[in-house]
Amino acid sequence: MDRTLILVKPDAMQRGLAGEIIARLERRGLKIVGMKLLHMDEALAKKHYAIHEGKPFFKPLVDYITSSPIIAAVLEGTKSVDVTRNTMGATNPVEAGLGTIRGDFGLEIGRNLVHGSDSPENASKEIALFFSPQELVSFKRDIDRWIIES
Numbered sequence: 152m153d154r155t156l157i158l159v160k161p162d163a164m165q166r167g168l169a170g171e172i173i174a175r176l177e178r179r180g181l182k183i184v185g186m187k188l189l190h191m192d193e194a195l196a197k198k199h200y201a202i203h204e205g206k207p208f209f210k211p212l213v214d215y216i217t218s219s220p221i222i223a224a225v226l227e228g229t230k231s232v233d234v235t236r237n238t239m240g241a242t243n244p245v246e247a248g249l250g251t252i253r254g255d256f257g258l259e260i261g262r263n264l265v266h267g268s269d270s271p272e273n274a275s276k277e278i279a280l281f282f283s284p285q286e287l288v289s290f291k292r293d294i295d296r297w298i299i300e301s
Contacts, residue, residue, distance in 0.1 A: 154184065154287075155231040156277040158266040161219035162258070169222055172252055172265050176226055179234050185225035185278075185287040191217050198280055208261075215261065223281040227290065232274055235267040 157176065159169045177183065191199075196213040203209045228234060240247030244257025244264075257263050268274035278287075 152227050152229060152290075153231050153271055153274070154225050154227045154278060155235050155268045155271075155274040156266075156281060157224050157226060157235060157268075158216075159222040159224070160262075160264055160266060161215060161221060162262040163256075163264040164219055164221060166256075168256055168264060171256075173222070173224065175238055175252060176235060179228075179238050181226040181228040181231055181234060182290050183224055184227045184290065185223075185282045187223055187281070187286070188220055189223060189281075190220045193217055195280065199277065211261070225278050225282055225287055232268055232271055236269065239265050239267050 157172075159172055163169055163172055173183070173186075193213060196216045197204070200209065200212050200216070203212060226235060238252060240251025240253035240257070242253075242263060243260045244253040245260075247254035247257060249255065252265055253263050268277050
């Protein structure tokens with residue numbers, strides 16, 4: 152089992168799509184092990200998008216992600232990064248396949264509804280930005296059911 156971070160972005164929140172996005176990821180077999188509603192501040196946004204610093208779209212990206220509350224969630228499952236990214240679809244909704252979150256609901260590349268970690272290494276870093284270890288639960292599989300470990 153590995154973990155990934157998703158962010159339900161402001162456009163999804165404003166359009167009432169948060170539940171649909173999370174439900175699609177859960178239906179793929181991923182378990183929510185941490186989730187919170189927050190209004191990301193500029194400092195956190197700059198850390199999260201540090202890889203894009205210096206690019207012309209950096210400031211608009213920071214302004215956008217801090218414009219409205221978002222949901223941050225940690226999902227756990229086998230190949231969670233790959234499963235999440237396939238379920239989200241291509242970054243540009245025009246190129247995302249039908250049946251993906253972005254293909255079904257996305258409008259434009261700058262408003263693409265959801266962020267998902269792009270690698271297990273980045274997932275670990277991103278999760279640590281948004282969650283402390285104490286905020287995450289662990290599941291273990293017991294035959295055909297999941298049990299929260301204390």
